[in-house]
Amino acid sequence: MMDALRRGAKSWVAKFLLIILAGSFALWGVADVLNRTDEATLITIGETKIPGEQYRYELQNEMQNFGRRLGRPITLQEARVFGIDRQVLGRLITQASLDEKARSMGLNMSDDAIAEAIRNDPQFQTPGGQFDQSYFQQVLRASGRSEAGYVAEKRREMLRQAIGNGLTAGTPVSETLRDLIHAYSNEARSFDYFVLTKADTDEIAEPTPEELQTYFDANTQRFAAPEYRSINIIAVDPEALTSTIEVTEDELQTEYDIRKADYSTPERREVRQIVFAEREEAEAAAGAIADGKSFEDVATERGLARTETELGLVAKGDIVDPTVADAAFALNQGEVSDVIEGQFGFVIATVDAIQEGSERSFEDARAELEQSLKLARAETAVLDMFDKVEDARAGGQTLAEIAEANGLELVTIEKVDAAGNGPDGNQIENLPAGQELLREAFATDVGLENDPIQQRGTSFVWFDVTDIEPGRDRTLDEVRDRVAEAWRAEQEANALSTAAQSAVEAINNGEKITAVAGQYGKSVTSARPVKRNETSAPAGSSAVERLFLLPQGRAAQAPTAEGGNRIVFTMERSMLPERDPNAEDDKEVVDRIAIARSNDLLFQYVGSLEDEFDVVVNGELLRQLLGEPATN
Template sequence: MLTALRRLASTWVAKLLFIVLIASFGVWGIGDTIRNFGRDNAVARVGGAPIEIEEAQAAIRREMQRLSRQLGAQFENDPRIRRAVAQQAIEQLVLDRVLRQEANRLGIAVPDSAVRDFIFSIQGFRGMTGQFDRAVFENFLRSNDLTEAGFLALVRADLARQQLAVAVRAGAAAPETLARPLLQWQQEQRGAAIVSLPLSAAPEPPAPEEAQLRRFHENNPDRFSTPEYREASVAVLSADRISREVEISDADLAAAYEARRSQYETPERRRLAQVLVQDEDKAKEIAASWSGGADFAAVTQATEAAGGQALELGLLDRAGLPFPQLAEAAFAAPDGGVTAPVKSDFGWHVLKVEAIEPGAARPLAEVRDQLRQDLQSEKAADLAFERANQVEDALAGGATLAEVAQRFNLGFATLRTDANGMDPEGKAVELPVIEAARAPLLRAVFTTERGAAPRLSETEAGFVAVDVKEVTPPALRPFESVEPQVREAFIAEAKRRSQEERAAGLLAAVKGGKSLAEAAQEAGLGIREIGAITREQRGDPAVPPELLAPLFELKLKEPTMAQTREGYAVAQLLEVTKPEVDAAAIGRIRGEVAQAMAGDLEIEYMAALRAQADVRVNPRLVDSLAQP
C-alpha cells in the first residue's frame, strides 16, 4: 500500500494537486492582500503624485469648519452638503497640485521673504498693537487644523498660483471694436405699442349649467380632490435642539473671538485702476500724465501705444493684489492719487486710487451673542453624531420612537397631515422642528414606507426617525361639497380662454398687415405707446416683465404676445434707437470686458492644465470621505 502511495506521489497529477493545495493556503493566509491588489488608496492622483486620504480629510474638515463658522445656525450638516464640500475640497487639492507642477515646470519660485511679507500683511493675524501677533497666528492654525509648515506651504503655493494667474490675466484686452457695439447693445432703446388684456377685464361668461360644472369637476380631479394624508410618529434629533444643552464659558468666547478675529474685521478696500508697461520711462510718463488729470481713456490709449495694458481692477483689499510692493504703494496713496511706477516680475505698474472704503472692526461685546450661538451650534453638531448612534442602537434593540425621544431628549410628535403640513381641518400641524425645517421633515414622512421599522436617517431637518401608521390616498370630493369652488374655477378658466383668444386675434391682425393701434381700435381696446425701453428696465408697470425679452428680439414693426401675471399682453415694436457713446463710457466698458475676459482666460488656462495633468480621482474614496 505504501509503495503504491509513493509511486502515485511521484506522478505529475499528484504534483499538480500539491501545487493547488499550497496556493489555496497561501491565498487564504494573505486574502486581504489579494483582494486589495490593484486598488489605489490615494483619493486622487495628479500626474502620478498621490493626494492621500489624510490630506483630503483635513481639507474637508477645514472647509466644513469654515462653512459652520460663516453660516452659524443656518448651517445644515446633511449628506448632500457633505458630499458637495468633499468634492469641492478634493477638486481644490487637485488644482493646487496641477498649478504647483506647472509652476515647477516654469521655474517659478516664491522666496521666503515674499511668504513672510504676505503673512505679516494679513489683517487677521494682527493683535491689539496692529502688528503681527504670534498668539493670534497660532490660534488660527489650531482652529483650522493646520501646522505652521503646512500653512506656509499653502501660502507659497498660492503666491505661485497668483503669479501664473496674473501672467495669464495680463493677456486680456478688449478692443474698441468690441466695446463700442457691446455698449450700444446695452444702451439700445426701443419704443413699442402695448395692449394689455387682464383677466379682471374679461367679459363675464354665460352662467354655466350644472352638467358643464360636473364635467369640469370630473376632468380636473387634481383641483378638487382631498390630498393624501398620513398618520405618523416622528422623532427628531437636531443640532438646534441639542445646542440648548451646551454651555459656553466667557473664556471659550474670548479664545474663539481671537481665533476668528478676521471674520469680524472688514479690511480697507480701494477701487484701483492699473497700467502695466515694460519700459520704466514710459511708466513714468504715463504716471505724470495721469497725475496731471488725464482721463482713463487717454491713459489707456497711451498705454496701448507703449505696448502695455490698462485695466480697471475694481475694489480690492491688500490681499487682493498679487505682490506686496503693489499693495504697499496702492494703500499708501491718497484718494485720487497716482503711484510712482512699481516694478514686479511682469513689468512696471502704475496704480490710481479711484475710491477708498475704510476698514472696520467689531469688538467682542458686539458679536458676543452671535459668537455664543455659533459655538453652541458647532459643539451641538459634534454631540448630535454621538447621540444619533445611541438612538440608533436603542431603536435596533426594539425601543419605540416615543421611548427613545423621552430617553434622549428628542423632538417628538404624533400627527395626521398632508404633504403641506395641514390637517384635515385645514390647520397647520405642530412639528418638533423650526419653521425652516418643516418641509424637509414632511418630505421624510411622505417618503417613508408604511409599516417600515423606524430608523434614524440624516436629513436637512436633522436626524429623523419616522413610523408611518396609516396612509389615506387622495379622493375626489363629492361635487355637492365643492360646487362653489368648481363654479369659481370654471368661470376663471372661461375668462382666461376669452382673453387668450382676443390676444391671439390681435396678433393675427398685426401679422396680417394692420398696425396694433388699428387692430386694437377695431376690437374696442385701449393701447399705450411707450418709448425709451431698455434691456435693464426694472419695475416699470407700463411694461410687463414677460414682454421685455421678446421686445428686444423683434424686428421693426413685428408683433409679439405673452401671458402675464394679470392676463395677456400684445406688443408691436415701433422704433429702435442706437445711442451715441462717449469715450469715457467706452473706457469703462473696455475695463469691464477685459476683467471678464481675464477671468475666462484664467478658468480656461486652469482647465487646460488640469486636462494635461493626467488627473485621476477615486470615486469610491470620495464617497467614503463624504460619510459622517
C-alpha cells in the same frame, strides 16, 4: 523667465485662479481616477504626491467654513451631501496637476520673489504697514504652520498663478464683442400700450354637463385626492419648559457675578501711535514733542499719513501689544507718552478721545439672567425627557402612552397631505417641525419606529404614523364646484387671449393702435423707454421680452405684470447711447469678458492635464478618510 513669473504672480488672474480651478476637476468625474497607490498617499500625479492627512486637514477647514456660514457645525455626512468632499478632492487634484506641470517644465520662483510677496502680505505687517519678522512667526504659530512649510506652499501658489497668467494674460477684448454687449445691455425701447381685462370680453355661459365632463376627464389628476396620513406627535422644547422652572434670588446674584463682564462696556480710546525701529529715533521724536512739536508734526516728518498712525476706537484688550495698551490707557486725552519699548519696535502713543465704559446693574440684567438660567435648566430637563421617551419607545410604548405617562401634550393630526393641507384644502397651522416632519412622515409606514427630529439644539419631535389613506381619483360629483370654477377661469383666460391677439392682428394689418384701443373703450398710454432687464407696470417680463423681438411699429400681446389681464403694445422707438470706452460700465464689461474667457481657457487647460499626467487617487484611503467601511 523669473521676471515674467514675478509679474504674472501680481496680475489679476491670481485673484481668480484658485477659485476657478477649485471646481475644474468636477469636469473630469473624480470617480474614474480612483485606484490603489501607496498607503499614506491619497493623490499621485507624476512625481507629485498629496498625503491623505492633507486632504483630511483641507476637508475639515472647508467644513468649518461652511458651518460658519450656515450658523452651526456640520457633520461629515452633511458635508458629503453638500459635495464638499468632492470639491476638496478636485481642488487638490487641480493644485497637484499644476505643481507637476511646473516641475516638469523646470519652472521655479526665486527666493527673492517669495520674500517680496511675504513682505507685502498685509497679514504679516504691523499697524504701521511694515513687515515684522517676529509678527510673521507669531501668525504662523497661531495657525499651526512652520515657516519652511509656509514658504514652500507660497512658492507653489505663485507658480500656479504664473502658469494661469501665462495662459490668459495679454489678449485684448474684441471691440466688436464689446459693441454687441453694450448694445444688448444698454438698448432701450419705448412702447405704446393698452390693457384688456375679462370685462372686455363676452360673458362666459354656464358649462353644459358634457363640457364639464370633458374638462374633468382631461384633468382628472388635477382634482385627485392626495394621499393623507394620520400622525401622532410629541414635541419637547426647552422654551416651553421654562415656565415650570424656578430660580432663587441667590442663584441670580451668583450668575450676575460670574457674568459681570458680559454686562459691562469697557472704556474705549482713539489711540494713535508711531513705531520706530531704533530707540534713538523714538527718543529724539519724544524730545522734539517735549520742546513744542505736536504728535502730528512728528508723524508728518516721517511721511506717515494719519490713517497709518491710527489704531481706531479700541478697548484695552484690542491692542495686540500689552505694553502699548498699558501705556495708552494710562494717558490723559491729548497727552503723548514717553518712549514705549513694544513687541514690534519703539513706540510713541497719544490719545485723541476717551469713551467711558459702563456697567448694567443687577436689577437691569435680572430678567435676562432669569430667562437664561431657566432656559439652561430646561435644556437639561429636555435631555432627561429625551432619555425617558427613548427608553419607553424601546420598551414598546406608543407615543400616546408615553405622553400620558409623562404629562406631555400629544398632538394628533387626523389627516394631512404631503404639502401640509387637510382634507378641506387649508394648510394645517402650527405643525411641529413643519416640512421636515411631513417629509419624514411620508417616507415611513404605520407601525414603524422613527428617529426623533432634532431642531434648534435641544428641541425634539417624535412622531408615529397611525393611518394611511391612499390617494385616489375623485368623481366629478365630489369636486363639481371646483371643476366648474377651473373651467370658467380657463374659458375667460382663453377669451381674453383671443381678444388681445385679434387686436394685435388688426394693428399689424395697418390699423392705428389708438383706433383698435377705442373699439374697447380704452385709451393708449406711452410708456417710458425700458431696457431688457426692466419691467414697467403694467408690462411684465414676458411683455418686455417680446418687445425686444419686435420691429419698429409692430404689435404683440402678453400677460400683464400682475397677471390676469393682457397688455397689447407696439414697439415705437429703439434708443442706444454711444459706447464710451472710458466709462466704468464699459470697463466692467471688459473685465467680465476677460474673466469668462480666462475661465474657459483655464478649465480646458487643467482638464487636458489628465491626459498628460497619470492621475491616481487611492480609493481605499479616501473611503477611510470619509468614514466608509474598508472593501475586501
